[in-house]
Amino acid sequence: GNSVTQMEGPVTLSEEAFLTINCTYTATGYPSLFWYVQYPGEGLQLLLKATKADDKGSNKGFEATYRKETTSFHLEKGSVQVSDSAVYFCALSRDFGNEKLTFGTGTRLTIIP
């Protein structure tokens, strides 16, 4: 079956540091890949997505590239801010938006000033 393995947290960084959160997946076929963010007390929000190999998703300074050869979708940001503190979830679906999402366990990120 499908599965997502995500970098263990929590992760604590100083403001303006470089961020990488690793995500690898196992799936049949050609899944779509997503990063969701959850701020305290709120629901998950879609941060970025990629629907085919070599696609790069980007939003709010975050980027992730769909690497089929390494089955990875690592999240990166060049300079983090305190407001980026949240829990980040990597996820996949069989097709974009189609039916159920399979999530990783989440990575809690804390940015200190």
Place this chain on the structure above:
Amino acid sequence: NAGVMQNPRHLVRRRGQEARLRCSPMKGHSHVYWYRQLPEEGLKFMVYLQKENIIDESGMPKERFSAEFPKEGPSILRIQQVVRGDSAAYFCASSPGREFEQFFGPGTRLTVL
């Protein structure tokens, strides 16, 4: 346009009681998904519903759990005779169709004493 609404946000039940969780999708959305997040784990798909129909319930425990999405009113996730292992955060998502992004609610945190 209001987002996905879930109530209650927090629910406390004693073992053996019933829990009812409600989800009001975004306006114009006729597809609803329920996910469960156990402590220290990622979100796990439970059930996918369209108005008056269950499309996929492959993630739903076979006993004590049921879901509905009537023609009028919110979607309801019902857990009968709750046990301590049901303590979790339950998230609802909605979309206007299978091929579209899922928008998540803030979740209901169920605690079973």
